[in-house]
Every structure is written in C-alpha cells, then in structure tokens.
Amino acid sequence: MEWYQLTNAAQIDSPAVIVYKDRIAENISLLKTMIDDVQRLRPHVKTNKIAEVVQLMLAEGIQKFKCATIAEAEMLGMVNAPDVLMAYQPVGPKIVRLLELVQKYPQTVYSCTVDSRDAALAISDTFSSQGRRLPVYLDLNVGMNRTGIRPGKAALELYQYLHTLPGIEPAGLHVYDGHIHDTDMAVRKEKCDAAYAPVAALAAQIADSGLPQTVIVAGGSPTFPIHAGRDAIQCSPGTFIFWDWGYGKNLPEQPFKWAALVLSRVISVIDNTHICLDLGHKSVAAENPQPRVHFLNAPAASPVSQSEEHLVLQVADATQYPVGTVFYGVPLHICPTVALYEKAYVAEKNAVVANWRIVARDRQIIV
Known part of the structure; x- marks a missing residue:
C-alpha cells in the first residue's frame, strides 16, 4: 500500500483535504536541520492555519511565528505562541482588532509591519490611548512590489520617525522577497543576495545613527536556505509544513x-x-x-x-x-x-x- x-x-x-501527521513531523524535523539555531525560525502559518499543527511546531522548540491575518494571529494566541509577527500593515478596524488581541492574549507578544507614517501614527494613537506600545517592524520592498518602502534614505527616516511615536516600539526590519523563485539555486542566490544588500546597508545606517541594532526577518520558502546561511537573520518559510507540487518541482534542494x-x-x-x-x-x-x-x-x-x-x-x-x-x-x-x-x-x-x-x-x- x-x-x-x-x-x-x-x-x-x-x-476533502487529508493531512499526514507523521510526514508533518518529518518536515518540521528537516526544517530544524537546515538552520543553525531553532530560535532563528519564524515560520509563516498561512499554509496550515491549524492550531494543532502549530502545537507540533511549538513542541519542537519553535517559538516565533509569522502570519498575515487577524484570525491567524488569534489562532497563535489561542495556543500560547510566545512571539507573533503579523506581517501585514493594519489599517482601519484592523488596528483596533490587533489591540484587542494584545489585550485578550497577554502571554503572546504581538507585532506588525508598517511602511508609512500615516499607518504608523494611527497605530501609535490607538495603542498609546490604552497606555500600550506595540512592537513594529519596518516593511521593506526589495522587488516584490506589493507592500513596503524601498531601503534607503526614506526608509531610514521612517524608521527614525517610529522611535518618536509613543504607542510604537520599533522592533526591526521585515523583508519578503517572494518574487525570487528561480529553480536554479545559483541564480536564486545571486538575486537574493542583490536584493538583501540594501537591507544590510540600511541596518548599518540605523546602527550608525545611534539607534539599537535591528532584528531582521527575511524571506519565504524559495530563499529560506540562503537567508539561513546569514548570521542572526530570522527566517520565515511556510509551505515546508505541507509542501506542494509547485515547490516540490521548482525547489529541488529542499527535500x-x-x-x-x-x-x-x-x-x-x-x-x-x-x-x-x-x-x-x-x-x-x-x-x-x-x-x-x-x-x-x-x-x-x-x-x-x-x-x-x-x-x-x-x-x-x-x-x-x-x-x-x-x-x-x-x-x-x-x-x-x-x-x-x-x-x-x-x-x-x-x-x-x-x-x-x-x-x-x-x-x-x-x-
């Protein structure tokens, strides 16, 4: 059989969708062998959306997670995930909902991303009105052209601006390079390194300006092995948990x-x-x-x-x-x-x- x-x-x-528990466990174990420190893993839960699957990762020592929706963030709070980055800039009612999550699940440290002054100010106003500060990552656009600000002078100024807001605690930089998914690993690495270079430069500029050293959360599944080779970078693969035909065919180096x-x-x-x-x-x-x-x-x-x-x-x-x-x-x-x-x-x-x-x-x- x-x-x-x-x-x-x-x-x-x-x-119906069928999930094979033993193979999920094998994928988690394999992921851990592909990086030097499990604390550098910040898996994205958009693939699984299942509390029991997150619990399998928690049991293997994974403490940090990434998500894209309030519901995904709440699922993580429900299972007591210690550290949750919502890699999405909340606007409108989502800001209030994120505040409610912070209040409802105090055992979970929540954070989000921003790429504009207006969004940052709205978040700060909402959280400071309740005497709170929300950790926030600056979302960088390195070629995905979906969200984020380009690394450079404007990004440095925005990150410095975040430090002036009473309801925000700047936490670092968020980089998603999902546009890079070449099957040829050499080509993929070349593109990934080129996209990451201005991010590293920005992090150095932030430090030179006297601000605390930044945490960097970078990549998805295609660039995970590349970012895993960098020092201290937090990596955010997601599809690994179930895998699929597309990545199985296009990312042969990830078994x-x-x-x-x-x-x-x-x-x-x-x-x-x-x-x-x-x-x-x-x-x-x-x-x-x-x-x-x-x-x-x-x-x-x-x-x-x-x-x-x-x-x-x-x-x-x-x-x-x-x-x-x-x-x-x-x-x-x-x-x-x-x-x-x-x-x-x-x-x-x-x-x-x-x-x-x-x-x-x-x-x-x-x-």
Whole structure:
C-alpha cells in the first residue's frame, strides 16, 4: 500500500483535504536541520492555519511565528505562541482588532509591519490611548512590489520617525522577497543576495545613527536556505509544513515531503477517455493555470476543463476509473487550497484517525 492510500477512505466524503501527521513531523524535523539555531525560525502559518499543527511546531522548540491575518494571529494566541509577527500593515478596524488581541492574549507578544507614517501614527494613537506600545517592524520592498518602502534614505527616516511615536516600539526590519523563485539555486542566490544588500546597508545606517541594532526577518520558502546561511537573520518559510507540487518541482534542494493531499472521487465516466471528478474551483486553489493538482495514483491524467464543482480529466482508459474511484492529489499550491476547507482529516498509518479544524481560514474567530 502506498503511503497516501487510506484504508478507511470510504468513510471520508469528498472533496476533502487529508493531512499526514507523521510526514508533518518529518518536515518540521528537516526544517530544524537546515538552520543553525531553532530560535532563528519564524515560520509563516498561512499554509496550515491549524492550531494543532502549530502545537507540533511549538513542541519542537519553535517559538516565533509569522502570519498575515487577524484570525491567524488569534489562532497563535489561542495556543500560547510566545512571539507573533503579523506581517501585514493594519489599517482601519484592523488596528483596533490587533489591540484587542494584545489585550485578550497577554502571554503572546504581538507585532506588525508598517511602511508609512500615516499607518504608523494611527497605530501609535490607538495603542498609546490604552497606555500600550506595540512592537513594529519596518516593511521593506526589495522587488516584490506589493507592500513596503524601498531601503534607503526614506526608509531610514521612517524608521527614525517610529522611535518618536509613543504607542510604537520599533522592533526591526521585515523583508519578503517572494518574487525570487528561480529553480536554479545559483541564480536564486545571486538575486537574493542583490536584493538583501540594501537591507544590510540600511541596518548599518540605523546602527550608525545611534539607534539599537535591528532584528531582521527575511524571506519565504524559495530563499529560506540562503537567508539561513546569514548570521542572526530570522527566517520565515511556510509551505515546508505541507509542501506542494509547485515547490516540490521548482525547489529541488529542499527535500520536504508532501504532507497534505486533496481526496476526490470519480463522479461520472464521460466516454472511453474522459472522466469527471468532484474537484472544482471551490476545492483546489484556482489562481494558477492547469494543471492545478497532480494525482499520485493517476499521474498521466490531464485536465480538460474545470468549473466550480467539477474537474474533467483525460485518461488513457476510462474503464480503469469507474464511478467512485478515489483520487489522491498533490495541489500545485497548497496554501490557498487549505483555506478552502473547514477541516482537515488527519491520517496516521494509512487511516484517518481524527480531524482538525482549519480555524484560521475564517476572517474572524473571536476578535
């Protein structure tokens, strides 16, 4: 029997996401071997969004985490994570919600990112009105062109400005270089080093200006091995926990195991070479071109069309896949796929033994 096959699959309605607990544990152990100090790890929880998965990391000595939403931040507070960076600039009601998190979960040290004076001032006003100071990281744009301020004079001035605000405690620099994902490791490292150079220069300028030495949180999965080789940098891979087909193909130097699959079934045999599965847009991340999932037990199957609840595949011989046949698929992109499900079924030794709520898929838990 293959590692992914379930002896009790008949009890699992489809489509479903299955997580393999032993392989998750192996991925956490592998991650720890790829860095010199576990305290330099700050995994992003956007991939898993599951409290029980975070608890597995906590049990392995990982104390720092990164997230992108208030719900993810609250999930981390619920399991007593010591240190949580929300790598997102809160605006509007999110500032108040972040304050409420700080108040509700005092055992967790929360922080966030900023890239503008207006946002920093609004955060400071909200927190100082309650006699609090929130740790804040300056978000730097090193080519992702999504959020952040370019490293340089303006960034230095903004970081200095943060020190004048009563409701903010400047904590360091945040750098996400997600635009760098070349398969060739030499090319990826060259681009990563070039993007990081102005960050290091800014950190030196901050120190030269008389301010405390900055903490630097850098990278995601593609650049994790590169930043792991730097001194003292905190690293933020996320996908490692489940891995997926995209990174498995494009990042061969990182031998993590697939630990989350989508389970689906044949719901119709169309003709001799076409079948239909119950795996539509609502069941697997649909932001990428096809193929969006690779089927471990039908690797030659190719997608023909997909709609909200259906996936039509072309196969060599449809008689091999009668109605009801279970398909096990590795998503191209696991992070948004997990967010499509309310719960994950937990597999151990080829059987589902429990289910875990994907609690942080919601925009709001309590706060």
